[in-house]
Amino acid sequence: MALSLKLNGKTHEVDAEPGTPLLWVIRDELKLTGTKFGCGVAACGACTVHLDGEPVRSCQTFVEDVEGAEITTIEGLNSNVAEAVQAAWVELDVVQCGYCQSGQVMSAVGLLTDNPKPTVEEIDDYMNGNACRCATYQRIRAAIQRASDMMEA
Amino acid sequence: MTLKTSRRGFLKSAAAAAAVLYVGARPDGALAAGSAPAQLNPFVKIDADGTVTAIVKHFEKGQGPATGLTTLIAEELGVSMEDIQYEFAPSDPSRYANLAFGQFQGTGGSTAIANSFMQYRQAGAAAREMLINAAAKAWGADAGALSIEDGMVTGAGQKAPIADFVAAAAQMEAPAEPRLKDPSEFRLIGNASVRRKDSLPKTNGTAQYAMDLHLPNQMVVVIARSPRMGGLATGFDDADAKAVKGYIRAAVLPNKAGVAVYAEDTWAAFQAREAISVDWDFSAAETRSSDQIREELMAAVNSDPTYNVNGADRAATEALVDGADTVLERTFYFPLLAHAPMEPLTCTIEANEDGGITLHDGAQMPTGPHFAMAEIFQLPMEKIRINTMLAGGSFGRRATPTADYQVEAALAFVLTDRTRPVKLVWSREDDITAGYYRPAVAHKVRIGLDAAGNIAGWDHRVAAQSIIKGTAFEPMLVHNGVDHSSVEGIGDSPYQIPGQHVGLTDIAKATTVLWWRSVGHTHTAYVMETMLDEAAQAAGRDPVEFRLALLKGGTADQQRLAGVLQLAADKGNWGKAPAGRSQGIAVHKSFGSYVAEVVEISGSASDGVKIEKVTCAVDCGLAVNPDVVKAQMEGGIGYGLGHVMRDEITLTDGVVDQSNFPDYEPLRIGDIGAIEVHIMPSAEMPTGAGEPGTPPSAPALANAIAVTGPRVTALPMNQNGVDFV
Numbered sequence: 001m002a003l004s005l006k007l008n009g010k011t012h013e014v015d016a017e018p019g020t021p022l023l024w025v026i027r028d029e030l031k032l033t034g035t036k037f038g039c040g041v042a043a044c045g046a047c048t049v050h051l052d053g054e055p056v057r058s059c060q061t062f063v064e065d066v067e068g069a070e071i072t073t074i075e076g077l078n079s080n081v082a083e084a085v086q087a088a089w090v091e092l093d094v095v096q097c098g099y100c101q102s103g104q105v106m107s108a109v110g111l112l113t114d115n116p117k118p119t120v121e122e123i124d125d126y127m128n129g130n131a132c133r134c135a136t137y138q139r140i141r142a143a144i145q146r147a148s149d150m151m152e153a
Numbered sequence: 154m155t156l157k158t159s160r161r162g163f164l165k166s167a168a169a170a171a172a173v174l175y176v177g178a179r180p181d182g183a184l185a186a187g188s189a190p191a192q193l194n195p196f197v198k199i200d201a202d203g204t205v206t207a208i209v210k211h212f213e214k215g216q217g218p219a220t221g222l223t224t225l226i227a228e229e230l231g232v233s234m235e236d237i238q239y240e241f242a243p244s245d246p247s248r249y250a251n252l253a254f255g256q257f258q259g260t261g262g263s264t265a266i267a268n269s270f271m272q273y274r275q276a277g278a279a280a281r282e283m284l285i286n287a288a289a290k291a292w293g294a295d296a297g298a299l300s301i302e303d304g305m306v307t308g309a310g311q312k313a314p315i316a317d318f319v320a321a322a323a324q325m326e327a328p329a330e331p332r333l334k335d336p337s338e339f340r341l342i343g344n345a346s347v348r349r350k351d352s353l354p355k356t357n358g359t360a361q362y363a364m365d366l367h368l369p370n371q372m373v374v375v376i377a378r379s380p381r382m383g384g385l386a387t388g389f390d391d392a393d394a395k396a397v398k399g400y401i402r403a404a405v406l407p408n409k410a411g412v413a414v415y416a417e418d419t420w421a422a423f424q425a426r427e428a429i430s431v432d433w434d435f436s437a438a439e440t441r442s443s444d445q446i447r448e449e450l451m452a453a454v455n456s457d458p459t460y461n462v463n464g465a466d467r468a469a470t471e472a473l474v475d476g477a478d479t480v481l482e483r484t485f486y487f488p489l490l491a492h493a494p495m496e497p498l499t500c501t502i503e504a505n506e507d508g509g510i511t512l513h514d515g516a517q518m519p520t521g522p523h524f525a526m527a528e529i530f531q532l533p534m535e536k537i538r539i540n541t542m543l544a545g546g547s548f549g550r551r552a553t554p555t556a557d558y559q560v561e562a563a564l565a566f567v568l569t570d571r572t573r574p575v576k577l578v579w580s581r582e583d584d585i586t587a588g589y590y591r592p593a594v595a596h597k598v599r600i601g602l603d604a605a606g607n608i609a610g611w612d613h614r615v616a617a618q619s620i621i622k623g624t625a626f627e628p629m630l631v632h633n634g635v636d637h638s639s640v641e642g643i644g645d646s647p648y649q650i651p652g653q654h655v656g657l658t659d660i661a662k663a664t665t666v667l668w669w670r671s672v673g674h675t676h677t678a679y680v681m682e683t684m685l686d687e688a689a690q691a692a693g694r695d696p697v698e699f700r701l702a703l704l705k706g707g708t709a710d711q712q713r714l715a716g717v718l719q720l721a722a723d724k725g726n727w728g729k730a731p732a733g734r735s736q737g738i739a740v741h742k743s744f745g746s747y748v749a750e751v752v753e754i755s756g757s758a759s760d761g762v763k764i765e766k767v768t769c770a771v772d773c774g775l776a777v778n779p780d781v782v783k784a785q786m787e788g789g790i791g792y793g794l795g796h797v798m799r800d801e802i803t804l805t806d807g808v809v810d811q812s813n814f815p816d817y818e819p820l821r822i823g824d825i826g827a828i829e830v831h832i833m834p835s836a837e838m839p840t841g842a843g844e845p846g847t848p849p850s851a852p853a854l855a856n857a858i859a860v861t862g863p864r865v866t867a868l869p870m871n872q873n874g875v876d877f878v
Contacts, residue, residue, distance in 0.1 A: 017398050024420035028373075033365035034358020036545075037419070038495055039581040043814035046495060074358030089356040093348055093780060096215030096788055098355025099362060099495040099545025124823035131819040133495045133546050134215050135791020136784070138828050 003067055008032075008076025016063045023047045023058040026073060034074035034102045038131070045130030048103035049073050055110035057129075074102040081116075081151060082109045088147035096134035104130050108144050116151055118144065191323035193283055195248040196276035197226055198240075203304060203316030205232050207273070210242040210249035210258065211265040212517050213351065214494070214544040214551070215788075216843040217781035218265040220350045222273050224777055228341040229277030229334060231301030232315075239350060244519035244539035255629075259518030261552050261668070263744035263841025266777050270839050271333075278331035286325060287318035336775075336836060345779040351543075363515045363542040364499045364578070371501065371574040372401060374565040375422040376411040377431050378587055381438035381807035382664050385409040386431050393428035400425040404568045406561070409434075413565040419578050439663055439807040443593065446663045446804070447486055450595035453616030454484060458656025460635045462615075463644035470654035473610025477601025479691055483684060485598075486867040487676045488801035490591035491817060492669055496545020497584050498558045502526075502566040503574035509536030510566075514559060515544025517551035522559035529563045548670040548792065553589055554624035557665075585817050586809040590802050591669035592618040592662075594639070596680045601652075606692025608703075610652035613680075615640050618662045620672070638668065642677035642848065647710040647742055648685075648703040663804065670792055671844040674743040678848030679797075679855065679868075682739035686856040687864060696738055696856065697722045714742055716833055717749040717770040724831050725751030725768030734765060737856025739849035744841030746773040747833075750790065752853040758862030761878035764794065764854065765826040769846065774837035782842045783830040789846025790828055795820025797851040799871040824877075 005012045007030065016025050026035050026049070035058060038046030042057040049058045050072040077086070085108045088094075095101050104127070111118060111126040118126065123144050132140065190200040198206040207226040211218035219239050227237045242249040246258040252268040254261075281301050289296035294309035301307070304315055341347055354360035379385070386405045389412050394400050399421025403414045412431050416422035461467065474480055500514035510530055512522060519539045526537045544551055562577035569575060579587075594617040601610040619636040621627055630637055635657055644655040669675060689699035700718060704711040718740040721727070730736045733755055740749035751768040769786045776782045799818055803810045811817045855865050858875060867873045 020420055024418065027365075028367070028418040028420065031367055032358075033361070033367075036495075037364065037497065039814050040423075041581070041813050041815065044495070044581075044819070077357075086356050090348075090352045093352050093784065095349065095352050095355040096217075096784060097213075097495060097544065097546040098215060098351065098360055099364075101355050102358045105356060127822045131495070131814065131821065133493060133548070133792070133819060135788045135795065135820055135825075137791065137820070137822040137825065138787050139784070140822060 001064070003063060005063070005067065005071060006069065007071040008073060014063070018062065018064045020063045021059050022049070022061040022063050022066055022071070025063050026058060032073050032075050036099055036102055038100065043131070044100065045107060046100045046103040048106040048130065050106060050110065053113065055107050074106060077105070077109065079109070079113070081112045081147075084147040084150040085109050085112060085143070088143040088150060092139050092143045092146060094136050094139040094143050096136055100130065100132045104132065104140055108140070108147065111144065112147060112151065117148055191319050193280040193323060194276045194327050196273055197230065197280040199280070199315065199319045201316065201319055203314050203319065205230065205237045205304070207237055207239045208242045209239050210251070210269070211260040212241065212515060212541050212544055214515065214517070214547040216265065216785060217349065217778060218260070218269070220347070220781055221266050221777050222269050223350055224341050224347060225269065225273035226277040228339060229274045230281045232304045234341060234347055234350070236304050241541035244516070244523045244537070246520050257518070258520045259552065261517065261549070263746070263843040263845065265843070266839045267745065267841065270777070274333050275331060278333050279327045282328045282331045283322040283325045284315050284318045287321035288313065290321065291318065342777050343775060343779065347778055347780070349781065360543055362496050362545050363501070363513060364496050364545065366501050366513050366542065366576065368501060368503055368574040368576070371576050372415050372417065372569070373419045373422045373576050373578055374562070375414050375426050375578055375580070376406070376561055376565070376583070377414060377426050377429055378411040378583065379433050379438060381433070381435055381440065382588060384433040384435045384438040386412050387434050388432040389429050391425070391429045394425040397421055397425040397428055403429055406564045407567065408564060413568060415569070422578065423580060439804070441663050441807060442805050443489065443803040446593055446660070447595070449660050450486065450593060450616045451484065453658040453660055454595045454597035454614045456658070458614050458658045460633065460657040462635050462640050462655035462657050463653065465654040467612070467654045467656065470610050470612045470652050473652040474599045474601035474612050477609045478604045479602040481600045481602070481684065481687055481691060483598055483687070483864070483866050485596040485676070485680050487594040487679070488803065488868060489593050489664065490669055490796055490800060491585050491802055492548040492550035492589070493584060493817060493819070494544070494546030494548055494550055497581055498551070498579040499577055500559055500562050501574055501576040502562050504571045505538065507536065508532075509538060511538040511540055512559060513540045513542060515547070515551055516541045517544065517547055521554065522556040525556040525560050526563055529560065529567060549668040549672070550589060553667060554626055557589065581814065582812045585802070585811050585813060588665035589667040590664055591675060592620060592666035594676045596676065598680060598684050600684060600688055602688060602691055606694060608650055608652070608688060611650050612654050613643055614656045614658070615643070616658045616660055618666050619659045620666050620668055622659065638673045640677065641673040642741060642743060643681060646681060647708065647714045648700070649706045649711070650703065670789070671743055671847040674741060674844070674848040678739065678741040678743070679852045682741065682849065682852035683855050683859075683864065686737070686852070686859065695728070697727055700740065710742070713747045713772050714740055717747045717772050720770035720831055720833060721749035721751050721768055724770065724829065725753070727751055735857045735860035737853045737858070737860065739852035739856060741848040743845045743848050746771060746840045746842065746845040748786070748845045748849050750849040750853045752850070752857045754854070754857045756878060758858050758875040761876045762858060763826070763878045764824060767825060767828045767850065767853070769828065769830045770833060771830065771845065772833035772835055773842050773845065774835050774839045776832050776835075777839055779832055782832055785842040786830040786846040787828045789844065790850045791820050791825060793847040793850035794825060794854055797854065797868050797870055798824065798877055799869045801869050801872065
């Protein structure tokens with residue numbers, strides 16, 4: 001079926017069957033590969049995108065349900081919060097293999113947009129669904145705190 | 154192969170830049186090219202505009218060689234880290250072999266920096282000398298008066314960018330023994346402020362992994378695999394799959410290991426696979442359950458071992474233990490574990506215009522799939538091209554001796570007319586259920602202590618499914634029947650343990666098994682370090698002091714192990730745990746490096762354990778990129794702890810019980826409160842960093858739990874009496 005998606009500020013006409021996860025439309029049809037496939041069951045967070053500003057797992061979001069919503073992928077991030085998060089990520093060399101990090105960044109932006117000054121407990125709670133098999137969690141936590149400081153400055 | 158490569162390079166650069174001065178390949182295989190870009194040696198390429206590229210022979214799965222090998226070149230060449238880029242080397246073991254592996258290109262055993270350290274420095278230094286010699290000639294100056302700093306040739310009253318001398322330098326012979334910098338001259342090696350080369354693209358979504366490749370007109374293939382290990386596909390019914398939009402067709406793989414399902418895109422392939430029913434022949438398939446495997450392992454360690462690992466007299470050891478004042482006896486069980494790298498396995502194969510093929514892959518051991526491709530496609534090696542892409546983790550999984558997933562892709566490609574590229578995609582369920590696990594292992598240890606609490610004898614028996622036997626690595630890694638990877642870290646530990654006998658028994662493989670981050674040390678360190686802890690407790694002695702007493706032989710090995718043990722104890726406030734907290738410590742040598750860790754927990758096994766803090770001390774020789782070493786310790790600790798807390802692969806009648814992260818739960822951000830890493834200053838040659846952080850983490854946690862709770866001798870902990878909060 002033909003669908004119209006608003007993604008990263010542009011409207012895309014796509015052809016996808018109902019029930020197709022947004023993830024695969026983003027990756028295979030729109031060829032935006034920053035959003036990753038990790039588990040397909042919303043258990044790892046690698047596929048996290050923003051739907052009207054809120055982080056969601058695109059592997060469990062059906063494409064027909066998001067017509068009309070503003071979808072943002074890692075490629076479309078454009079805010080002061082995102083800038084601070086990505087700068088902190090690079091400053092602290094958070095990444096190792098990096099495959100989960102798009103999702104980590106998308107969730108971190110969601111967290112700091114809601115809560116610019118999170119406690120460690122709030123960070124751990126919010127980021128709990130984003131798995132990192134390289135276990136870069138120490139640096140993820142530190143980078144979120146660093147980004148929070150940058151936003152305040 | 155070198156000639157072909159250089160000709161392709163010639164044609165490519167001829168098209169890109171018309172001015173080609175000279176292209177050739179010397180008989181020794183080294184490239185010398187006066188065109189742009191110029192390759193000064195196999196490891197350094199410099200464009201006419203001065204852009205420097207390190208050609209990295211190790212793949213990047215996050216462990217840092219893209220930064221590390223680039224650092225070595227930049228240091229010796231004299232350019233800043235900002236002014237050097239990297240690309241992955243082609244598959245060619247004549248130039249890019251891992252020096253620790255013989256004539257074989259690959260990454261593993263935490264060897265990337267260790268085997269490249271001199272080679273890449275020499276390459277950078279050779280390029281520096283060639284550029285300086287070219288400048289000296291141009292300026293009529295004495296080469297000895299010139300140097301390169303931040304990409305500028307400087308001296309004799311002159312200063313010019315290296316770009317000015319690239320063309321001339323490229324026509325020179327590389328010096329046989331270029332002068333290497335003295336460590337006192339290092340500006341980048343050992344500098345903790347050097348940043349990773351891959352942070353930005355991995356933070357903004359532009360980094361390209363093998364999973365991200367979309368070749369024009371490609372097909373996606375997924376494999377319907379036998380639910381039981383070793384089952385064979387005899388046929389299938391795809392009537393329902395034909396309703397899936399984008400489904401192309403399906404075919405039984407030539408080796409019958411599964412059914413290849415072809416589709417226009419990934420989701421269609423997954424959907425179609427769901428809709429296909431496959432007929433399986435299970436007559437040769439595994440039908441055991443993991444409980445039976447466990448019983449076999451336990452029976453094996455309770456019988457006389459097949460192999461004597463360390464040559465000690467077993468009867469004498471038994472007599473020493475039996476005659477001791479105190480005997481400690483424990484039996485341990487370690488379950489199968491999956492690697493579960495974040496990027497599921499994937500690779501893409503396409504036909505080349507010259508009749509060859511290209512494999513696009515996060516290739517950990519390119520030489521393996523290179524041979525496999527040549528055999529499957531009946532092509533000469535030089536017709537196979539391997540494009541190494543970023544890998545989303547591995548932990549050993551991308552390096553199978555059978556090149557398993559690359560072979561799968563090749564077989565799926567063979568079944569097509571080869572006009573369309575074929576991209577193989579694994580789902581997480583494929584990854585968790587399709588084998589190549591850390592083998593299940595059992596140990597039995599009997600320690601005799603004398604009246605003074607000193608070790609009198611140590612009888613150690615291991616039973617395992619051998620990783621190495623039956624693979625191409627057997628001649629290198631199996632001696633007198635002993636698969637060294639089953640017992641590494643016991644008899645060869647730096648500890649001076651009197652009366653120690655080590656025995657090994659192999660059991661038949663129930664699943665395919667594979668090296669898993671730190672390989673045998675995943676279980677040997679756990680057994681050694683928890684038993685030593687218990688022995689110290691039985692002797693009424695401090696666990697640190699007890700271990701140090703076994704490291705007084707005066708060897709460098711013992712001094713370095715003692716050094717990190719003491720450093721971790723000091724930095725981790727050993728013996729001064731805050732109220733309500735317990736500490737455990739462990740130390741282990743692996744991959745040439747020495748790592749000690751103090752784990753501090755709150756709570757208890759019955760009330761729920763929280764890992765509050767891990768303090769790590771590492772001696773890996775000279776740390777080329779200290780911050781990358783720290784990151785590898787952090788990651789190695791997390792990988793070790795996450796699995797011992799709650800992960801195992803189990804089988805019921807040959808079918809894997811787990812399927813995805815909900816039942817193979819990864820470490821989460823809240824599981825570890827803090828990790829602090831201290832690097833022992835060292836001028837020794839660099840040794841491993843990717844794996845050595847893992848082995849001490851689990852026994853240190855177990856020892857902390859044992860302060861107020863049980864000695865955990867079977868894993869995972871949450872299935873064996875330990876609750877976590």
